[in-house]
Amino acid sequence: MPSWRLGRVFGIPLEVNPTWLLVFALVATSLAFSYFPAIPSVAQLPSWVRLAMGVVTALLFFASVVAHELSHSLVARWGGIRIARVTLFVFGGVAQMEEEPQRPGHEFLLAIAGPAMSLALAALFGGAYSMTLLVGASVALWAPLSYLAMINVSVAVFNMLPGFPLDGGRVLRAVLWWMTGDILRATRWASRAGQVIGSLMMIAGVTGVLMGSLDLIWLGLVGWFITTLAEGAYRQQVARSALAGMSVGDVMSAGPAVVRGDISVERLVHDHLLGGRHSRYPVVADGHVVGLVTLAGAKAVPKGQWPAVTVGEVADRDLARLTVEAGDPLDSVASRLGPEGHGALLVVDAGMVVGIVTREDLMRALRLGAP
Numbered sequence: 626m627p628s629w630r631l632g633r634v635f636g637i638p639l640e641v642n643p644t645w646l647l648v649f650a651l652v653a654t655s656l657a658f659s660y661f662p663a664i665p666s667v668a669q670l671p672s673w674v675r676l677a678m679g680v681v682t683a684l685l686f687f688a689s690v691v692a693h694e695l696s697h698s699l700v701a702r703w704g705g706i707r708i709a710r711v712t713l714f715v716f717g718g719v720a721q722m723e724e725e726p727q728r729p730g731h732e733f734l735l736a737i738a739g740p741a742m743s744l745a746l747a748a749l750f751g752g753a754y755s756m757t758l759l760v761g762a763s764v765a766l767w768a769p770l771s772y773l774a775m776i777n778v779s780v781a782v783f784n785m786l787p788g789f790p791l792d793g794g795r796v797l798r799a800v801l802w803w804m805t806g807d808i809l810r811a812t813r814w815a816s817r818a819g820q821v822i823g824s825l826m827m828i829a830g831v832t833g834v835l836m837g838s839l840d841l842i843w844l845g846l847v848g849w850f851i852t853t854l855a856e857g858a859y860r861q862q863v864a865r866s867a868l869a870g871m872s873v874g875d876v877m878s879a880g881p882a883v884v885r886g887d888i889s890v891e892r893l894v895h896d897h898l899l900g901g902r903h904s905r906y907p908v909v910a911d912g913h914v915v916g917l918v919t920l921a922g923a924k925a926v927p928k929g930q931w932p933a934v935t936v937g938e939v940a941d942r943d944l945a946r947l948t949v950e951a952g953d954p955l956d957s958v959a960s961r962l963g964p965e966g967h968g969a970l971l972v973v974d975a976g977m978v979v980g981i982v983t984r985e986d987l988m989r990a991l992r993l994g995a996p
Contacts, residue, residue: 628712637698637708639691644715653683660772666764674765682769689746689777690718693784696742697735697792698722704731716850724957725865729803736795740781747777788819790854812862819855823848865956867991873958874951876990877972877980883907886915886937890926893936898923905969908940913976916940917947917969948973951980955990962987 628640657679661667667675691711698708698720709721726732751774757767785793794815801811830845884893884906897906904920918940926934941947948971949958961970962984972980 628710628714634691634695634711635699637695637702638710640710640712642712642714645687645713648715648717649683649687652686653679655679656682656772661768664764664768667768670765678765678769682772685769685773686776687713687718689743689773689780692746693739693742693780694718694720696738700731700735700738701726704728704735716847723960725862729799732795732802733799736792736799739792740784743777743781743784747774747781750774750777786822787815788822788851788855789815789858790819791822791851794819794855809862809866812859816855816859816862819858820852823850823852823855826851864991865959868956868959868987869954871955871990872951873949873953873955873970873972873982874980876955876986877951877982878986879980881907881978881981883909883914883978884918884936886910886935886940888936889932890923890934890936890939891931893918894923894931907971907978907981908936909978910937914944914948914971914973914978916942916944917971944971947971949982950974955987958982959987 628642631639631641633639653676657676661675661678667678670678690713694711698711701720701722702708704726706726707723709723711718711720726735750770754767754770754774757770784791785796787797788794789798789812797818798808798811798815801814802808805811826848827845828848830841830843830848833841833844882897882903884897886908887910893906898904898920906918907914908916908918915937918936922939922941923931926939946961949961951972951974958970962968962982968984970982971978972982
């Protein structure tokens with residue numbers, strides 16, 4: 626499902642997936658009508674106060690999740706890895722990296738950054754909780770702080786379980802990678818550990834549901850999610866290993882057809898897209914690349930406006946995301962050819978388009994295992 630862009634934090638896009646609304650509502654209501662009322666002094670409060678406590682606490686909890694993911698992101702960016710986005714979704718939060726760490730030391734630091742932030746937040750909320758007790762503050766204040774301290778410790782502990790793709794699994798992979806010098810073998814072992822952990826969680830969830838504990842269904846779903854990601858992580862690493870040693874220039878199509886940014890969308894459609902061999906074209910101005918135009922971009926313009934709208938107006942101009950160089954390692958740009966993008970990257974040299982590499986080129990390289 627498409628996510629909603631909230632803005633940028635430290636230059637990193639922050640998004641919320643619609644599935645997050647479900648888990649937010651569940652957390653907020655369970656806090657308001659189950660967790661907090663179990664405290665005798667809270668049960669005496671008006672229902673609107675308990676609901677406000679649940680909503681505010683849930684918001685602070687998910688803010689803590691964002692801080693956890695941003696910690697990963699900032700350490701990744703410090704090591705030269707581009708972060709596409711941080712997204713909140715039904716299973717929590719995820720920082721989407723456009724490539725994997727190239728050194729075990731960087732992987733280790735990246736992995737522990739999130740749990741370290743969660744523990745720091747736990748200490749912060751725990752300290753605030755102690756202060757509120759000392760000054761005799763209302764339970765409406767200290768109860769949420771107590772919960773936030775506890776839940777951040779839980780997040781840190783859970784994420785440090787030694788199975789990929791959890792943070793502890795990344796730590797395990799970093800250590801194995803450092804010991805063996807073989808990232809593929811390290812990924813296989815860490816991913817298998819992740820599959821074991823996920824499978825045990827699914828078994829516990831199913832068993833709990835059969836015994837009447839319906840709330841354990843969430844444990845089973847999280848276990849399924851971890852198992853699926855662990856298996857996918859190993860397949861991705863196999864693909865990266867197959868592409869190792871290959872460069873973008875080995876698989877790109879040289880001298881691609883281009884279009885000028887000042888022509889109309891109508892001309893683009895009739896002269897290039899209809900009956901043409903391509904569904905996307907590099908856009909140039911004064912010989913230099915300025916963006917990429919696609920069939921989907923043209924279709925987004927109402928047909929009656931095609932003569933008045935130029936290609937330059939509908940082209941994607943995010944060159945930092947769209948361009949690579951011929952000498953770039955192919956495995957380092959593979960993730961940028963994923964389904965969320967245009968499926969193509971422009972290969973440039975001194976601002977001039979020298980080639981184009983597509984998702985199909987990448988798949989062909991994977992099948993052949995050689996340029």
